[in-house]
Every structure is written in C-alpha cells, then in structure tokens.
Amino acid sequence: xxxxxxxxxxxxxxxxxxxxxxxxxxxxxxxxxxxxxxxxxxxxxxxxxxxxxxxxxxxxxxxxxxxxxxxxxxxxxxxxxxxxxxxxxxxxxxxxxxxxxxxxxxxxxxxxxxxxxxxxxxxxxxxxxxxxxxxxxxxxxxxxxxxxxxxxxxxxxxxxxxxxxxxxxxxxxxxxxxxxxxxxxxxxxxxxxxxxxxxxxxxxxxxxxxxxxxxxxxxxxxxxxxxxxxxxxxxxxxxxxxxxxxxxxxxxxxxxxxxxxxxxxxxxxxxxxxxxxxxxxxxxxxxxxxxxxxxxxxxxxxxxxxxxxxxxxxxxxxxxxxxxxxxxxxxxxxxxxxxxxxxxxxxxxxxxxxxxxxxxxx
Amino acid sequence: xxxxxxxxxxxxxxxxxxxxxxxxxxxxxxxxxxxxxxxxxxxxxxxxxxxxxxxxxxxxxxxxxxxxxxxxxxxxxxxxxxxxxxxxxxxxxxxxxxxxxxxxxxxxxxxxxxxxxxxxxxxxxxxxxxxxxxxxxxxxxxxxxxxxxxxxxxxxxxxxxxxxxxxxxxxxxxxxxxxxxxxxxxxxxxxxxxxxxxxxxxxxxxxxxxxxxxxx
Ligand SMILES: [Zn+2]
Numbered sequence: 001x002x003x004x005x006x007x008x009x010x011x012x013x014x015x016x017x018x019x020x021x022x023x024x025x026x027x028x029x030x031x032x033x034x035x036x037x038x039x040x041x042x043x044x045x046x047x048x049x050x051x052x053x054x055x056x057x058x059x060x061x062x063x064x065x066x067x068x069x070x071x072x073x074x075x076x077x078x079x080x081x082x083x084x085x086x087x088x089x090x091x092x093x094x095x096x097x098x099x100x101x102x103x104x105x106x107x108x109x110x111x112x113x114x115x116x117x118x119x120x121x122x123x124x125x126x127x128x129x130x131x132x133x134x135x136x137x138x139x140x141x142x143x144x145x146x147x148x149x150x151x152x153x154x155x156x157x158x159x160x161x162x163x164x165x166x167x168x169x170x171x172x173x174x175x176x177x178x179x180x181x182x183x184x185x186x187x188x189x190x191x192x193x194x195x196x197x198x199x200x201x202x203x204x205x206x207x208x209x210x211x212x213x214x215x216x217x218x219x220x221x222x223x224x225x226x227x228x229x230x231x232x233x234x235x236x237x238x239x240x241x242x243x244x245x246x247x248x249x250x251x252x253x254x255x256x257x258x259x260x261x262x263x264x265x266x267x268x269x270x271x272x273x274x275x276x277x278x279x280x281x282x283x284x285x286x287x288x289x290x291x292x293x294x295x296x297x298x299x300x301x302x303x304x305x306x307x308x309x310x311x312x313x314x315x316x317x318x319x320x321x322x323x324x325x326x327x328x329x330x331x332x333x334x335x336x337x338x339x340x341x342x343x344x345x346x347x348x349x350x351x352x353x354x355x356x357x358x359x360x361x362x
Numbered sequence: 363x364x365x366x367x368x369x370x371x372x373x374x375x376x377x378x379x380x381x382x383x384x385x386x387x388x389x390x391x392x393x394x395x396x397x398x399x400x401x402x403x404x405x406x407x408x409x410x411x412x413x414x415x416x417x418x419x420x421x422x423x424x425x426x427x428x429x430x431x432x433x434x435x436x437x438x439x440x441x442x443x444x445x446x447x448x449x450x451x452x453x454x455x456x457x458x459x460x461x462x463x464x465x466x467x468x469x470x471x472x473x474x475x476x477x478x479x480x481x482x483x484x485x486x487x488x489x490x491x492x493x494x495x496x497x498x499x500x501x502x503x504x505x506x507x508x509x510x511x512x513x514x515x516x517x518x519x520x521x522x523x524x525x526x527x528x529x530x531x532x533x534x535x536x537x538x539x540x541x542x543x544x545x546x547x548x549x550x551x552x553x554x555x556x557x558x559x560x561x562x563x564x565x566x567x568x569x570x571x572x573x574x575x576x577x578x
Binding site for chain 1: 363365391392393394396397398400401404437438441442443444445446447448449450451452453454557558559561565566567568569
C-alpha cells in the first residue's frame with residue numbers, strides 16, 4: 001500500500017481537527033475550533049473543550065469527507081491523537097476513532113501529537129521532502145518543545161521543553177495584564193506595532209550560564225510574565241503612562257529571542273543545519289522573521305509549513321499515520337487510551353505485534 | 363453503547379431479544395475498553411449459538427440503529443461512549459438514537475421484577491450528589507415511564523427527598539436494555555432526549571477577575 005488513504009482525528013486541545021490524506025497528499029484539513037467559547041474565560045477550559053469536541057465531531061468528519069470527495073469505505077485506515085494533551089478532550093477523539101475503525105473494519109493508528117506537528121511538513125505541496133536529521137521547535141498554547149528528529153517514524157528525541165508555561169500561554173497571560181482579549185498572540189502583535197523591542201530589557205528565562213548547564217534546551221516563561229506585571233505596576237505607582245506598544249514589543253522580543261537562541265544552539269551543538277518550526281505560535285510574524293534572519297547567519301535552513309498545518313489539525317495526524325503505514329508499521333491494538341503526558345519517543349502507541357497481526361482490526 | 367457508569371455494549375435482534383452483551387465495570391478505562399467491547403459484541407453476534415435465531419444473525423449483519431446512552435454520568439467517561447456510538451453509526455450509515463441511561467436501568471428492573479409501585483433509579487453523580495429518576499411502569503410504547511425527570515440530589519438529602527419510595531442503586535447499565543428502549547422509541551417515532559448529553563451541571567469554569575497584583 002504505497003498511497004494509503006487515511007482519516008485523522010485530533011482533539012488534544014480546543015480544535016476538533018479532521019484531516020484526510022492520500023499518502024503525502026492533503027485532501028482535507030477540516031477544523032472546528034471552540035476558541036470563541038474559551039475567550040471569556042481567558043484561556044482553554046478543558047471541560048468546555050471536551051463538550052465542544054463531542055458536538056463538532058460528527059459534522060466535522062462529514063465536512064472533511066465531502067471536501068476530500070471520498071467515502072468512509074474507501075479509507076485504508078483511521079488515525080487518532082493518543083497524547084499529549086488534555087485527557088478529557090483526547091478521549092472524545094479516541095472514542096470516535098475506535099467507533100469508526102471498528103464500524104468500518106479498518107486499522108487504527110494511535111499517534112503522538114507532537115510528532116504529528118513535524119509530519120505536517122511532509123503534507124506541504126510542492127516542497128522538497130523533509131531532510132533528516134532536523135531540529136524541530138514546536139510552539140503553541142499547549143507546548144513549547146525542542147526536538148531532534150532523526151527519522152519521523154522511528155527516532156525523535158526530546159531535547160527540551162517548557163518547565164512552566166507554554167509560550168502561547170505567556171502571550172495570553174501578558175495580553176490579560178495589558179487588558180487585551182484572548183487569544184493573546186495576535187493581540188500582542190497588534191499592540192506591538194510601532195513599539196521598540198529594545199525599550200525594556202525583560203528577562204530571558206533559563207538563559208543564564210548557571211541555568212544553561214542543566215536547562216540548555218528548556219524554556220521558562222512564567223518569570224517573564226511576572227517581570228512584565230511588575231514593570232507595569234512600578235510605572236503605574238510612579239504615575240507614568242504605560243507605553244503599551246513598547247511593553248508588547250519588548251515582551252515579544254524576549255519570547256522570540258529565547259526560542260530562536262535555544263533552537264539555533266541545538267542546531268549548532270548537534271551539527272544539524274536544519275530547523276523546522278511548528279505549532280500555532282509560528283503565526284507570530286516576528287518569530288518567523290527573527291528565526292529566518294538568525295538562522296541564515298548561522299547557516300541553518302528553516303522550514304515552516306503553511307499556518308493551517310502549524311496549528312493543531314487532523315491532517316498532520318493522518319499524515320503521520322500514512323508515513324507509519326508506508327514504512328510497514330502494524331496498526332495499534334484497540335486497548336490504548338489517552339496519555340496526557342505521552343513522551344515524544346512514543347511516535348505510535350500500542351502497535352500490534354507483527355506476528356499476531358492478522359487481518360481487520362484487533 | 364453506554365459509558366455513563368461502566369462501559370457497556372449490547373446488541374439486540376429485530377425482535378428485541380439480546381443477541382450479545384458485554385461490559386466492563388468501573389468509572390475508569392472507558393477509552394481503553396470501548397473499542398474491544400464493540401468488537402466482541404460484533405464478533406459474538408453471528409455465532410451467538412443456541413440463543414441466536416437466523417433473524418438475529420441477519421439483524422447483526424444489517425445493523426439498523428445505534429443507541430447511545432446519554433447519561434447522566436461522569437462527563438469524561440460519558441462522552442467516550444457517545445462519541446464512539448456516533449462514529450460507529452456514521453461508519454454504518456445508520457441513525458443514532460439518544461437514550462437517557464436511567465431509562466435502560468429502569469427497563470432492566472421492570473423486565474426482571476415488574477414492580478407495581480413507583481421506584482427510583484439512583485446513580486452516583488460525584489461531588490456527594492446522586493442522580494435520581496423516578497419511574498412507574500412502562501407507557502403505551504413500552505418505554506419506562508419517568509414520573510419525575512432526572513435531578514441531582516445531595517447525598518445527605520436522598521433519605522428525606524425519597525422517603526419510602528423504593529430505591530434501586532445502579533452501578534451498571536445494560537447495553538441490551540438500552541438498545542431495547544431505543545427500539546421501542548424508534549417504533550413509536552419518539553425522541554427521548556436531545557443530542558446534548560445529560561450533563562446536569564455547567565462546566566467548571568470561572569470568568570477571570572482583573573489580574574491580581576504581583577507586588578514589586
Ligand atoms: Zn499542538
């Protein structure tokens with residue numbers, strides 16, 4: 001089976017993502033987001049997300065099939081995110097994926113969400129295939145991870161991750177401090193227009209020599225958020241007007257600086273001249289600009305999938321499963337569950353023994 | 363399919379008889395269990411042995427409806443069965459019939475001991491509350507007749523609220539009983555509940571207040 005037709009289900013956070021791919025060809029990337037419902041809470045509420053996934057699941061699958069112009073019985077496999085993510089949200093996708101796979105008598109592949117973000121890159125039309133090894137920086141509201149990818153289906157190593165808030169969360173929290181709505185990323189960008197990114201020197205988390213020993217590739221954004229809040233309080237106490245554009249630009253610069261510095265350090269340390277960016281925060285134009293400029297100086301090639309494939313989506317899950325199938329991997333058993341902290345080394349969950357593998361699902 | 367308490371899957375034939383039924387007790391493990399339970403029921407159906415008449419086999423081959431237990435029950439587990447039921451039905455191109463899970467519990471009671479008096483179905487609703495529905499026999503369509511709709515009652519008040527009413531505490535739902543309730547609803551052209559699960563509680567979420575001071 002060289003070009004498997006796969007439907008992928010992704011529900012790890014607030015997007016109900018249904019994707020359909022044929023091998024590396026994207027046929028549908030259908031996303032229903034519950035972001036608007038979370039806006040008034042200032043962040044993703046797990047129970048609200050899980051309720052929305054259940055509501056959106058069936059219509060999203062139907063829309064994806066219509067867009068891809070395929071029928072369920074044409075599918076070669078169903079794929080689903082097993083983790084990491086919000087447990088209650090993941091379980092809606094897993095329930096649906098199992099129901100669908102058993103109903104159709106098709107194999108089911110349970111895969112890793114973070115590795116899915118890397119797989120998004122291979123679905124990009126007209127681009128040369130992803131070269132290995134590559135360093136991958138995945139930045140969203142739910143994760144901030146730096147990975148060394150030697151092979152998409154067999155060998156992904158976690159170099160570092162956030163020890164507290166994800167980068168996207170930091171944007172949301174600082175937006176709130178500045179009185180801006182959720183989600184914070186685009187709001188901070190808007191507020192930063194015309195601001196001086198060097199106006200205020202906010203701290204770069206885990207970047208001191210003493211931190212770098214143990215946390216060379218780890219991130220921390222909680223201290224940065226507090227530093228912004230403190231700076232504003234001090235200015236207010238002194239009766240000074242708050243230069244919102246400067247604060248937003250300087251905060252964003254601190255986040256971008258630490259992300260790019262650590263990612264390029266990994267490229268250089270590991271002798272890997274390739275950097276792949278993924279996750280919803282890649283929508284941030286400043287992050288892309290700084291990454292491209294500094295990578296060019298360092299002789300590192302940067303790849304950025306289209307934004308619709310950077311945010312959480314089902315196509316990347318289907319794409320990863322299609323690669324697993326093409327490389328001869330067995331489907332997952334039906335016994336897996338949701339693993340909210342699934343390590344990145346587990347690219348596929350609960351793969352069946354090749355010996356025991358017969359036909360159909362099981 | 364019902365995951366409002368444990369995980370349960372049942373299959374009934376066109377005559378309403380149980381063809382196959384499997385379950386796993388406990389409030390956890392629904393996501394892990396649901397696929398295998400479904401598969402077991404489907405595998406058992408055509409070869410259900412002495413109990414299975416040819417019509418049942420035919421029914422299994424051409425599944426016509428999927429019944430989904432809509433709760434009440436702990437939300438995280440409850441949703442798994444509903445999601446699975448809907449996706450399974452989508453795969454077979456058949457409709458989903460939404461059934462209050464207490465109806466299935468009540469039908470099982472009525473089928474086994476036909477109580478003449480009203481009785482209450484009680485299930486654990488977490489947070490020291492109990493979900494209670496009061497039934498009295500079946501209605502003209504053969505569906506358990508809920509004389510008081512499902513409510514959440516603090517555990518400490520159950521005695522006072524229910525008084526001498528017979529109580530039946532349920533920890534397991536029968537998939538086959540759920541299917542039978544659905545079958546009767548379909549026959550009568552009735553909708554028993556909406557497409558939203560019987561959450562009975564709003565999500566836990568607070569609209570945040572203004573950011574608090576961090577001090578300097
Ligand atoms: Zn993600």
